[in-house]
Amino acid sequence: MNTAQIAAAASAAAARAGDNSSLAFDVDRVRQDFPILSQEVHGKPLVYLDNGASAQKPRQVIDAMSNAYETYYANVHRGVHFLSQRSTEEYEAARKKIATFLNARSENEIVFTGSATEAINLVAHAYGRTFLKEGDEIILSHMEHHANIVPWQLLRDDIGVVLRIVPVDEDGNLMFEEYEKLLNPKTKLVAMTHISNALGTIVPIGDIIRLAHDQGAKVLVDGCQAVPHMDVDMQALGADFYVFAPHKVYGPTGIGVLYGREELLNTMPPWQGGGDMIVNVSFEKSTFQKAPLRFEAGTPAIVEAIGLGAAIDYVSTLGMENIAAHEEGLLHYATEKLSAVDGLRIIGQAREKAAIVSFVMECAHPHDIGTIVDRAGVAIRTGHHCAEPIMDRYGVSATARASFGLYSTREEVDVLADAIGFVREMFG
Amino acid sequence: MLDDLRELYQEVILDHGKNPRNFRRPESFSREAVGNNPMCGDALVIYLSLDDDQTITDVAFQGKGCAISVASASMMTEVVKGMTVEKAEALFKAFHAMCTGDDDASQILDSFDEETVERLRMLAGVRQFPMRVKCATLAWHTMDAAVNGSHEISTE
Numbered sequence: 009m010n011t012a013q014i015a016a017a018a019s020a021a022a023a024r025a026g027d028n029s030s031l032a033f034d035v036d037r038v039r040q041d042f043p044i045l046s047q048e049v050h051g052k053p054l055v056y057l058d059n060g061a062s063a064q065k066p067r068q069v070i071d072a073m074s075n076a077y078e079t080y081y082a083n084v085h086r087g088v089h090f091l092s093q094r095s096t097e098e099y100e101a102a103r104k105k106i107a108t109f110l111n112a113r114s115e116n117e118i119v120f121t122g123s124a125t126e127a128i129n130l131v132a133h134a135y136g137r138t139f140l141k142e143g144d145e146i147i148l149s150h151m152e153h154h155a156n157i158v159p160w161q162l163l164r165d166d167i168g169v170v171l172r173i174v175p176v177d178e179d180g181n182l183m184f185e186e187y188e189k190l191l192n193p194k195t196k197l198v199a200m201t202h203i204s205n206a207l208g209t210i211v212p213i214g215d216i217i218r219l220a221h222d223q224g225a226k227v228l229v230d231g232c233q234a235v236p237h238m239d240v241d242m243q244a245l246g247a248d249f250y251v252f253a254p255h256k257v258y259g260p261t262g263i264g265v266l267y268g269r270e271e272l273l274n275t276m277p278p279w280q281g282g283g284d285m286i287v288n289v290s291f292e293k294s295t296f297q298k299a300p301l302r303f304e305a306g307t308p309a310i311v312e313a314i315g316l317g318a319a320i321d322y323v324s325t326l327g328m329e330n331i332a333a334h335e336e337g338l339l340h341y342a343t344e345k346l347s348a349v350d351g352l353r354i355i356g357q358a359r360e361k362a363a364i365v366s367f368v369m370e371c372a373h374p375h376d377i378g379t380i381v382d383r384a385g386v387a388i389r390t391g392h393h394c395a396e397p398i399m400d401r402y403g404v405s406a407t408a409r410a411s412f413g414l415y416s417t418r419e420e421v422d423v424l425a426d427a428i429g430f431v432r433e434m435f436g
Numbered sequence: 437m438l439d440d441l442r443e444l445y446q447e448v449i450l451d452h453g454k455n456p457r458n459f460r461r462p463e464s465f466s467r468e469a470v471g472n473n474p475m476c477g478d479a480l481v482i483y484l485s486l487d488d489d490q491t492i493t494d495v496a497f498q499g500k501g502c503a504i505s506v507a508s509a510s511m512m513t514e515v516v517k518g519m520t521v522e523k524a525e526a527l528f529k530a531f532h533a534m535c536t537g538d539d540d541a542s543q544i545l546d547s548f549d550e551e552t553v554e555r556l557r558m559l560a561g562v563r564q565f566p567m568r569v570k571c572a573t574l575a576w577h578t579m580d581a582a583v584n585g586s587h588e589i590s591t592e
Contacts, residue, residue: 375476375502376445379565383441392477405477405500434445435503 033330039415041066041322052385055420060205060364060411061389063236063258065319072318073260076311084310085284085301099310102317103300109320110250110267111241117273119266119300120308124232124253125155127266128199130303131228131249132159134276136197142168144196147220149174149182149211151204151398156230160199170194176401180207180356188219195225202234206395206407207356208339208364210234217246226272232256236413237335237362239328248272254312258414259319263312266303273299280305323414331414335363338412338421345425346410351436352428355402363412366393369428371435374408380434381408384427386420444561444568445503453503458496458513465494470588471578473570478505482578490521495579502571508559509575515552521583528576531556535572537563 039045044064047054056064076098082091084099100115107115121127140146146160150173163169172195174187198220202213217227228249234240235252242250250267254260268276278285278296282305287295296302323331342365346352351370369377378390389409392399399405410424465483472479480499487493495513500506516524527548533541534556545553562572581589 373502375478375568375571376504379444379568380441383438391475396477399477405479434441435450 033326033334035334035415035417038326039417041068042415043067043070045415049385049387050383052383053423055384055386055423057410057412057416057420057424058387058389059236059256059413059416060233060393060409062255062261063413064415065260065315066258066322068322069259069315069318073311073315076314081311083307095310098314098317099308102313102320105317105320106265109324110235111243112267113243114270116299117242117267117270119268119273119303120313121264121266121303122262122309123264124230124251125159125264127251127264128155128228128230129159130266130279131251131268132163133279134303135226135249135272136160136163136169137167138275138277140167140169140196143170143194145170145172145190145192145194147172147174147187147190147195147198147200147225149200149204150176150401151180151182151207151209151395152199152201153205153230153232154394154396156199156201156228157397169196173397174200176207176209176398180204180209180358180361182209182211184212184215187216191219191223191225193223195220195223197226197228199228199230201230201232202240203231203237203362203364204356204395204398205233205364206366206393206398206409207358208233208361208366208411209356209358210238210360210362212360213247214245221246233362233364236323236331238332242267254316254319257316257319258322259316260309260312263309263316265316268299270299273303276302278302278305282306284308326414334414335412335416338416338418339363339365341418342410342412342421342424345421346428349425349428349432351432355404355407363416364409365411366407366409368404368407369431369435372431374406376435377408377428377431380431381424381427384423384430386424386427388424440561440564444565446558446561448555448558449507450503452507452510456497456506456510458510458517459498460496461498462494462496465496467582467585469578469582469586471499471574471581472588472590473501473505473574474590475570476502478502478571478574480505480509480575480578482509482575482582484579484582486521492516492519492521492524497575501574504559504562504568504571505574508572511555511559512575512579515555516579525580525583527552527556528580531559531576532573534560535562535569 042064080094082095084096103118104115106118172190175183203210220227226248229247231250231252236257252265254263285302285305353368355366374390391406462483466486467484470481478501483496485494495517497509530544559572562568
């Protein structure tokens with residue numbers, strides 16, 4: 009977008025955001041659900057703009073987890089005793105909530121892992137090492153997070169698959185026509201982000217999936233930045249695998265989610281062996297559970313799953329469309345404010361963008377920007393965002409990144425802009 | 437807010453950050469090492485020239501980084517030139533101790549000449565910013581690696 013378009017979009021979004029805040033979405037009320045937000049940092053009110061890295065937790069999630077530990081915690085899928093049964097019911101209820109939230113066909117399509125990164129590694133192992141062979145091609149985009157690059161490189165080094173990379177243009181749009189050119193009968197898997205964590209670009213993932221399927225390739229989507237910010241529908245998208253990070257959706261750390269089409273998951277061998285994933289074990293032979301338990305060896309993150317269930321309830325009650333509209337208003341406002349700063353360059357101005365603003369300044373390194381705005385109470389991410397290839401693409405080693413969440417406000421954007429003004433004063 | 441930041445980003449540091457001294461790749465040198473700070477993507481190369489007595493006859497660097505890491509590298513090249521390797525290593529330990537707030541160890545600094553000490557103390561402000569200690573010490577770790585024959589180090 010050029011400046012005039014951004015300004016026009018910003019005023020339109022401002023009108024929309026105004027409507028939303030007075031009707032469906034009351035950000036002041038929402039903020040009261042997040043205990044951490046009321047504190048001061050370095051004597052200034054906390055302005056938390058590092059939601060792309062991890063989001064804060066509402067009271068509802070904290071209480072659900074405390075309540076589990078205080079009243080019914082026990083191991084799941086084990087004992088016949090009361091607490092184990094209750095914990096199992098709550099753990100499985102969380103799985104069901106996620107299935108409904110993502111519009112999966114069944115809760116059997118929801119696998120709990122240790123992290124989103126582990127979910128991708130699970131697919132690279134259990135699917136990649138079973139169904140891919142030397143010379144098969146995997147298509148990634150230039151803006152993947154390291155978690156959606158390195159597992160495929162390990163697979164490449166192991167079995168000799170070939171990685172092909174879809175470039176992005178100067179504004180951060182995925183070059184779709186280049187994707188179409190890369191697709192060929194050797195393409196067996198497309199592993200692509202839904203929203204770039206470094207640029208905010210929203211990838212047209214539905215079209216990506218459709219064309220991949222036309223070639224007979226499977227698709228894994230890294231939805232870590234998408235699930236917190238927009239409505240995501242597995243049946244509408246048709247992805248074969250879709251992963252997300254619960255801690256970015258206002259839930260706990262220590263757990264990840266892998267959605268996989270049920271019939272596909274059941275063709276995949278286990279990738280870790282242990283308790284809970286077996287039907288029978290003898291020293292001669294073991295037989296395995298179906299998905300999802302086949303992929304959940306060992307005691308899972310029980311209370312974290314329950315906390316995630318509470319987080320899903322929380323965002324569902326607010327409404328993903330309301331959250332998306334609120335954040336879109338913030339994106340346009342922040343883009344307008346920061347674009348006006350002399351010597352500041354926004355990296356990533358894709359046509360379709362989530363509420364992430366990555367930027368560099370002529371006068372100061374991102375790390376120095378981060379330190380200075382921190383003293384104004386503002387938490388932003390500085391660095392390469394675990395996405396070094398896309399940093400290289402724009403000729404920078406790092407950026408400063410403000411990423412917004414459902415509790416972010418325009419006043420917080422103003423505090424960030426003022427703090428950036430101070431960076432200029434100091435370094436300019 | 438301002439006092440801490442002004443102490444960290446003193447004029448001298450901002451100047452070295454913007455106009456680093458000895459920022460070049462010498463035509464010849466005895467040792468080189470690459471220093472990476474993976475958390476922020478910073479990378480420096482340090483070039484050392486040593487004579488037969490293990491005295492540093494020239495030291496230069498190239499790379500990219502934040503104001504603190506570039507200024508620290510720049511100031512380091514100025515202070516260690518002319519020192520023996522042994523003395524430069526002792527200075528590294530003292531400087532590191534100063535940055536991490538280890539006052540006993542940083543007293544070793546006092547055994548160095550006043551100008552060197554005064555210059556390095558400019559960076560003592562990082563003690564208030566624990567996340568930035570790696571920035572201030574990156575060049576020194578890299579020099580240490582070059583002296584000890586490592587070609588690449590990481591501060592993670």
